[in-house]
Amino acid sequence: MHEPHKFARVVIPSPLDQPLIYRIPEAAAGQLTVGFRVLIPLQRRTVTGVVLETFNESPLPAARDIVAILDDRPILDPALLKLAHWLSQYYLAPLGAVLATMLPPNSRRNSKKTAVLKTEQPIVDDPLSQQLLDQIGRRKGKIQVKTLARRFPEYNVDRLLAGLAASGLIEIEERLTQQRRKSIGPAATEPPAPQGWSAQGFEMTAAQTEALRVIGSRLEDGRFETFLLHGVTGSGKTEVYLRAIEHARSLGRRSLILIPEISLTPQLLDRVTARFPGRVGVLHSALTAAERWSQWWRIVGGHVDVVIGARSAVFAPIDNLGLIVVDEEHDPSYKQEDGVLYNGRDVAIVRGKFADCPVLLGSATPALESYENCRQGRYRLLKIPQRVEQRPLPTIEITDLRAIDRAPVPQSSRSQTTEPPQEPARPLLSNTLIELLRQNFAARRQSLIFLNRRGFANFLQCIACGHVWRCPYCSVTLTVHRQQKSIACHHCEYRRPVTAFCPECKNESLKQVGAGTEQVEAVLRELLPQARIARMDRDTTSRRGSQEALLRRWGKGEVDVMVGTQMIAKGHDVSGVTLVGALLADLSLNLPDFRAAERTFQLLSQVAGRSGRGDDPGRVIVQTYAPDHYALKYLVAHDYQGFFAAESELRRALNYPPHGRLVHLRLDGPKVAAVEQQAQRLAAALRRSLARPAGCREPIEVLGPAPSPIEKLRNRFRWQILLKGKQSSALLDLARQARALVPRSRAVRLHIDVDPYSML
Ligand SMILES: [Zn+2]
Ligand SMILES: [Zn+2]
Ligand SMILES: [Zn+2]
Known part of the structure; x- marks a missing residue:
């Protein structure tokens, strides 16, 4: 018989932790496998860890015992653990940090030790012990050991307390933090299936049918391949996703759908739950910790066929994965900007590869990286060039704000307040746009005004x-x-x-x-006093559920004019919208970011695509100070390929993605001189390392150091270094050296961002 393993390598899901070795108690031998949550002793506490592997020979004979096994089945399966190792390697993050990112937020149960006084005002000889007793007395006879240890950092608090406990003066109580019992079965968070979203009644276009045929053949033979579904706005990409998922389900396989920010798209959620009633798991950050916890175990238990969620749902514990869909794959919200800096779309592709299942990326304006991957033959391109039911794409017109600025300024009415006057008003809205807004309102159609700046x-x-x-x-x-x-x-x-x-x-x-949007809203209220006007930006949607409520009103036609930031650009399908105005459309062109033109093209295409999705055609007015910019020219022509070709050439000249790869190093700290000095030292060391003959075969550029565009953030000064090269393996090697060169300290911290998105 196979002898049960005696030791386990366990990692604590927290930012800085590396795996530790523990002994498996006799009673648990044979039943503990990888992926289980266990309680382990760590210094003066008991904490939660996840078992990574088990074995018989330990290099540490003095390993401590595992205290308890927490669940009746593993919280992570071997495939997800493999993915965790990949993330740790690729994004240069400790495994503990990766697991903390993957697991639901309350999956850690840690113990609290409390020292409790057993007698009134005890007196002892030892002055140190007396100090501790006095401190406990001042806290009504009860204090957390952690707090005591913090208060007396120079004492060995544990040893002193053990002595006091032995003499019966105090007692040490250890208690685990509470955790709700996991519930398995239909979750309360799944919205009721709405009516009217049946599969019948949708006439599939030839392009949709062809895309499904190609994906279907890959589903049948269950092999990994990445598809890019490039369909214009309103071309029925969602229907392709849903039918592909149905196909996977008919083969007995489960599916995962990632969407940019779930709270922004209640419609898609409705459609998915209507299609697979009772079989949908939902994972996103707007759920409470308890809701996410119960969803997690519902998925582990195999009670769902489809999981839908935002970025972190890429770690959903689904086994038997048949298909992964990444909707709006170009969306920047797939990039995690704190903690482990992963890209959810890229992780989805790696997960599909590990699980041998096809991955379907969808977008009207694919990321340059994804489109280039199609051109290189790494992904397969599927196109839907027309909208459903032969609806035309909206017409897009450019308004040159420079011409309006030269025209005489009309005197606008001003409210009687004591606040500072507004900038002598250049009209926010051109006369053309104002006239169109009036007409659209008179015709009882909906309008949308986009300005990517709140306040x-x-x-x-x-x-x-x-x-x-x-x-x-x-x-x-x-x-x-x-x-x-x-x-x-x-x-x-x-x-x-x-x-x-x-x-x-x-x-x-x-x-x-x-x-900003608040001012636009005020101007519109003066212009159209009868209209129902609403605003959607981070300031109006901070309350839980408020955004969803606003979107539902918008969808039901209870809002005539919606003003908003990029929040309104996402995939809302509101058939009454026939007019879109984009104000100061060049705002995002002026950001110090090599993706500025791409972001602007994508954002404006998305916003424009909100119009004309019903029976009436859409019209889009783009107001800008940069009417000749190539991004706007291709926007007007609905010419993604043209934009791709132009932008791709510019990037090639500079070795920027998709023709090169980047690793962004940021140093920050409270003292600017220390940060700058460390940045200079690091850049010099990296350059020396590259100059060594055996250093690196691939040419790598070290750019900087330079102050970050936002030089100070939350009272920390920031400097940056950019590593640019052709191959990620060589870049990662250099980034690993950087990590080793900068000691961990409070004074200066190093953040490594592989495939960075925002470098402000
Ligand atoms: Zn002044
Ligand atoms: Zn604000
Ligand atoms: Zn601030």
């Missing part, structure tokens, strides 16, 4: 001395919010009331510069 005004400035209100903690200007009567930082929590005069020169002539 009332971008910043506040003193006309007399030029003073601009800035965040004291971040190197950014403060945004004016009229409703809250405050100016606020959009990068930290700093907020202060609007002042009546300049703190520098005491002058009262302040002006608000640059309009």
Whole structure:
């Protein structure tokens, strides 16, 4: 008989932890396999870990015992553990950090030790012990051991407490943090299946049918391949996903659908739950921890056939995976921007490869990387060039704001308030757009106004001395919010009331510069007093469920004009929308980001695509100061291929993705001199390493160091170095060296971002 293993390698799901070895108690021998959650002793506490492997010979004979097994089955299967190892290697993150990212937030049960006084005001000889007893007494006879240890860092608190406990003066209580029992079965969080989304009644286009045929053959032979479904807005990509999932299900396989931000797309959620009633698992960050926990075990238990969720759902514990769908694959929200900096779309492809299942990426405006992968033959391109039911794509017109600026400014009515005047109003909306809005409202159709900047005004400035209100903690200007009567930082929590005069020169002539969505909403209310106007941005949707409620009103036609930031660009399918206005469309072109043109093209294509999805054709007005920019030219022509070719050439010249790969190194700390010095030292060391003859076969560029575009964020100064090369393996080697070169310290921290998205 096979002898049961005696030792286990266990990792604690927390940011800095590497695996540790523990002994498997006799009683648990044979029943403990990889992927189980266990309780393990660690220093003075008991904590939760996940078993990575079991074996018989330990290099550490003095390993401590595992305290308990927590569940009746593994929380992670071997395939997900393999994925965890891949993430740890590729994104240069400790395995503990990766598991903390993968597992639902309350999967850790840790113990709390409390010291409890057993007698009134005890007196002992040892002054150190007396101090501890006094401290416990001051806390009503009960204090967490952790708190005591923090208060007396120079003492061996555990040893002193053990002595006091032995003499009966105190007792040490250990208790695990509470955790709800897992519930298995239909979850309360699944919305009721809505009516009217049956598969019947959809006439499939030839392109949809062909795409399904190609995907279907791969589903049949159950092999990995990545498809890119490039379908214009309104071309019925969702129907292709749903039928492919049905196909996988008919073969007895489960599916995973990733979508950018689930709260933004209640419609898609409705459609999926209507199609697979009672068999859908939902995982996203808007669920409570308890809801996510119960969804997780429902999926582990095999009670669902389809899991839908945002980025982190890529780690959903589905076995027997038949298909992974990544909707709006170009969306930046797939990139995690703190903790483990992974890209959910890229992880989905690796997961599909490990699971031998096809991966279907979908977009109207694919990421350059994905489209290039099709051209290189790594992905297969499937096209849907037409909208369903032969609906035309919207017509897009460019309005040149420079011409409007030169025209005489009409006097706008101004409300009687004491607040600083707005910038002598360049009209936010051109006369053409205003006229179209009026007509559209008169015809009882819906309009959408897009401006990718929230708040009332971008910043506040003193006309007399030029003073601009800035965040004291971040190197950014403060945004004016009229409703809250405050100016606020959009990068930290700093907020202060609007002042009546300049703190520098005491002058009262302040002006608000640059309009945001709040101001657009106010202007529209004056222009169309009868219309029902709503605004959707982070300021109006912070309350749980408010965004979904707003979208449902919009979908039911209870809003005439919707104003919003990029939140309104996502895949809402509202058939009454026939007019879209994009204001200051070049805002995102001016960001210091090599993807600025791509982001602008994608965002405006998405926004434009919201119109004309019903029986009436759509019309789009794009107002811009850069009417000749190539991104806008291709936008007007609905020419993705043209945009791709032009943008791709520019990137090739600079070795930027998709023709090169990047690793972004950011150093930050509270003292600017220390950060700069460390950045200089690191860049020099990396260059020396590359100069060594045996150093590297692939040419790698080390760019920088330089201050980050946002030099200070939340009171930490930031410098950056960019590594650019052709092959990720050589880049990762160099990044690993960087990690080894910068010691872990509070003074300067190094953040490594592989395949970075935002480098501000
Ligand atoms: Zn704000
Ligand atoms: Zn001033
Ligand atoms: Zn700030």
